[in-house]
Amino acid sequence: MRSRFTAFALGDADYLLKSWHPTTRPRSLQLDPDLRWYRLDIIGRSKGALLDTEGTVEFVAHYRSPAGSGEQHENSRFLRDAGEWRYLAAVGPPAVDMVQ
Numbered sequence: 559m560r561s562r563f564t565a566f567a568l569g570d571a572d573y574l575l576k577s578w579h580p581t582t583r584p585r586s587l588q589l590d591p592d593l594r595w596y597r598l599d600i601i602g603r604s605k606g607a608l609l610d611t612e613g614t615v616e617f618v619a620h621y622r623s624p625a626g627s628g629e630q631h632e633n634s635r636f637l638r639d640a641g642e643w644r645y646l647a648a649v650g651p652p653a654v655d656m657v658q
Contacts, residue, residue, distance in 0.1 A: 559615040567595040579644035594622045
C-alpha cells in the first residue's frame with residue numbers, strides 16, 4: 559500500500575499498473591498532474607501476513623489540488639500474485655484490525 563501511495567505521489571503510472579492485479583488492471587492509467595499526494599494514514603488492515611494470499615488495507619490518502627485539499631478514504635483488497643502483492647479493487651468496509 560505504501561509503495562502504491564508513493565507511486566501516486568511521484569506520478570509513476572508504470573509502477574501502479576505493474577502493482578495492479580492482472581484481472582482488474584486497466585490498459586492504461588492517466589494520473590492528474592494537478593493532484594499532489596502528501597500524506598497516507600493507514601487506518602487498519604485484515605490478513606496480509608507472510609503466509610496469507612490476500613488482505614485488505616483501509617487508508618486515507620491526503621492531497622492538494624488547485625481547488626483545495628481533499629482526501630481519498632478507501633478499503634483496498636490485495637492478492638499475492640507470483641510472490642508479489644497486487645492491488646485488486648476497493649471493497650466495502652469489512653471489520654479490520656486497527657493499526658497502532
